[in-house]
Amino acid sequence: MSEVATILHADLDAFYASVEQMLDPSLRGKPIAVGGGVVLAASYEAKAFGVRGGMSGRQARELCPHLQFVGGHYKDYQRLGDQAIDVLRDFTPLIERISIDEAFADVGGSVHLFGSPEHMAKEVRRRVREEVGLPISVGVARTKHLAKIASQVAKPDGLVVVDPETELDFLHDLPVRLMWGVGPVTQERLAEMGVQTIGQLAETPGRALQRLLGHAVGGKLGALAWNRDPREVETYHRARSVSAQSAMGRKPATEDVIGPVLRHLADRVATRLRAKSRAGRTITTRVRFTDMRAVTRSITLPAAVSATVILADIAKDLVYAALADHPAEEEISLLAIGVSHLEDDAVLQLELPFELEHEERRPGTEKGAARWVLDRSVDEVRDKFGRESVGYGSVELGERRSIPDEFRELAERPV
DNA sequence: TCTGGGGTCCTAGGACCC
DNA sequence: TCTGGGGTCCTAGGACCC
Numbered sequence: 065m066s067e068v069a070t071i072l073h074a075d076l077d078a079f080y081a082s083v084e085q086m087l088d089p090s091l092r093g094k095p096i097a098v099g100g101g102v103v104l105a106a107s108y109e110a111k112a113f114g115v116r117g118g119m120s121g122r123q124a125r126e127l128c129p130h131l132q133f134v135g136g137h138y139k140d141y142q143r144l145g146d147q148a149i150d151v152l153r154d155f156t157p158l159i160e161r162i163s164i165d166e167a168f169a170d171v172g173g174s175v176h177l178f179g180s181p182e183h184m185a186k187e188v189r190r191r192v193r194e195e196v197g198l199p200i201s202v203g204v205a206r207t208k209h210l211a212k213i214a215s216q217v218a219k220p221d222g223l224v225v226v227d228p229e230t231e232l233d234f235l236h237d238l239p240v241r242l243m244w245g246v247g248p249v250t251q252e253r254l255a256e257m258g259v260q261t262i263g264q265l266a267e268t269p270g271r272a273l274q275r276l277l278g279h280a281v282g283g284k285l286g287a288l289a290w291n292r293d294p295r296e297v298e299t300y301h302r303a304r305s306v307s308a309q310s311a312m313g314r315k316p317a318t319e320d321v322i323g324p325v326l327r328h329l330a331d332r333v334a335t336r337l338r339a340k341s342r343a344g345r346t347i348t349t350r351v352r353f354t355d356m357r358a359v360t361r362s363i364t365l366p367a368a369v370s371a372t373v374i375l376a377d378i379a380k381d382l383v384y385a386a387l388a389d390h391p392a393e394e395e396i397s398l399l400a401i402g403v404s405h406l407e408d409d410a411v412l413q414l415e416l417p418f419e420l421e422h423e424e425r426r427p428g429t430e431k432g433a434a435r436w437v438l439d440r441s442v443d444e445v446r447d448k449f450g451r452e453s454v455g456y457g458s459v460e461l462g463e464r465r466s467i468p469d470e471f472r473e474l475a476e477r478p479v
Numbered sequence: 480t481c482t483g484g485g486g487t488c489c490t491a492g493g494a495c496c497c
Numbered sequence: 498t499c500t501g502g503g504g505t506c507c508t509a510g511g512a513c514c515c
Contacts, residue, residue, distance in 0.1 A: 102483050117515090120482055163515045247513045280489055281512085305486070313481050346507085356482070360509060397481085487514075494507080 067228050069204050070172035070181050071297065073211035074152055074188060076145070077199045077220045079165035080105035083144055084134045086197045096132045097124055104136070108220055147196045155184050160297045168208055170297040182225045189223060206231065207293040213242050231291055236263030243288055250277060250285075265289040306344070307402030308332040314354050317387055317396045326383065329401045330376035337403060338443055343368035344403035347375065349382040352398035353390070361386045368407045371435040372442075375401065 076082065080098040085091045085107060095110035097103045103124050106115040113128035125131055145164040153159055155178055158170040171181050178184050185202040192200045203214025205226035213235070218224040226234050240246050240254055240262055253276055259265050265273075266289035274282035287293070308329045315321045326349075337343055347369070348362035361382040369375060379401045387393065442454050 099483080101481055104483070118483080122481080166515070245513070249512060278490065303486080304488095307485060309484060311481080311483060348508095358510090362508060364507060398483095400484090402486095485515090487512105489511085489513105491510095492508090494505100496504085496506105497502100 067206070068172065068181075069206045069211075069226060069228055070170055070175070071205055071208055071211040072152070072169040072171060072181065072185055072188070073203045073205075073208070073215040074148075074167055074169065074185075074192075075201050075203075075215045075219070076148055076165040076192075077201055078105055078107055078111070079145070079198075080136065080141055081107035081110070082198050083137065083140055087137060087140065088134075091132070091134065094132060095128050095130060096134050097121075098134055098136050100133055144196055144198060148192045148198060148200060151188055151191045151195065155188065158297050158299060160299060160301075168211065168297045182223075185223055185225070189221075207291075208295050208297065209244055209288050209293040210235070210291070212244060213238065216242055232263075235289075235291060236261060236266065238262050240265055240285075243285065245281065245284060245288075250281065253277065262289050303340070303342075304406060305402055305404035306333050306336050306340075306342075306406070307348075307400060309350070309398060309400035311352075311398045312396065314395050314397055317394060321396075322383060322399065323380070325399050326379050326401065327372075327376045329399065330379055331372050333401050333403055334370055334372040334375050334439065335443060335446075337370040337406075338409075338439060341409050342406045343370035343409040345369075345405035345407070346403065347378045347382065348400075348402040348404065349379050349386065350398070350400040350402075351383055351386045351396055353393045354395045354397050356397070358398070359386050359390065364405065368405070368409065369403075370409055370439075372439050373435050375403070 081096055084096060084098060085094075091107075093109060094107070095113060095115070096107045097110055097115060098105045099121065101121050103115060103117055103119045103121060105117055106124070110124070110128055110131055113131070115124045115128050115131060121133065141164060148165070149159065149161055149167050152167055152169045156169050156171045156174045158173070160168040162168070171178075171184050174184065175181065178187070181204050185204050189200055189202055192198060199221040201215045201218040201221060202223050203211040203216070203218055203226070204224070205211040205214050206228050210226050210231060214224040214226050217238070239260060241251050243262060243265075246254070254260070254265065257268065257272070257276065259268055265285060268286075270282070270286045273286050276282065277285065310325055310329060312321070312325070345366075345368045346362055346364045348360055350358055350360045352358040363378065363382060365378075369378075383399065445454055
């Protein structure tokens, strides 16, 4: 086992809110939130009032009457997030980006160039502050799990280095909620057993944990509590599914609502699949009712699909199947489409001359091919003239969506 | 004036095959 | 006729992450 702490976890603080405060100095020092109906990010001044991400706008305003909601500069989020991670890249190519504002780095091979990991962490923080203008917290430790916890402990705008000699002292007094994989439900289940800290978790017999939390979760948490984390920094990652969803507040479950929304979602998902030269065999839809209960329906096809119209047609069948099983529900609050079981799309990669050979793989045969050709030309026009130049579903929607499409793209991971 | 959006992984039961 | 076990795939639902 490596005895040196070489893993960095860097995490921009209150990211969207910090960007807004950087761009508009009049917002600095004030409680602000990015979002509207729901809080996407809150500044530390707002967090002091108990405002948290994911909270409804109304609830946030009750907690913090002077809370100021600011519009999202979505393009800037992407640009500045990239810029901050690029600072990390100056120290090592071994970067695992987890999201727009967060990444692991293994600097073990860079010590002879740049000095100790702690020194590099300080440099990263200094440069991100000076060159990007944003606060970033960094944890340094021997494992990813410890580094991630360390950066959380370091927030806001701090640095925590976990000495390999004192790892268990660091870990065992912390609440279990800080562990990767412990959410509200698991925290509550553990609390019922009297387990509040990671140290108490480590003292709990593995069998009891697995009985309470299931084989996988119980085993994983037990290992982490005993400070065994075998994970390495992974620089390459491929998506296993692609999905899109649309919350609708409260709408009647009728064709004039469902049709346009599903076509729009299918368009988003299928366009992204084709851009990655991928297609998927399993189509999943989700319908959420007004009381927040949700049902899913899925089907696995013999061949992978990426054509917009085919996806929309299948999704529609699945949604109506779900609704047929819940005849009492007259209103819905969300629709979603997902595609998984992804494959590289040979047709797309080889282009037209080889298309006929592969046609039989696609449901609908020659119709499928014709749709694919149409979809590709739409993709090309949009590449040249912008997404809105060709409408599909979105035009019919004819209303402003609460979350702009640019923001949705931010959640995308590299292919 | 309402609870966003995009992902990963796990579990459990059933179908089907050997 | 009843009885067994193992493996794989599919479907529905959940917990969790950012």
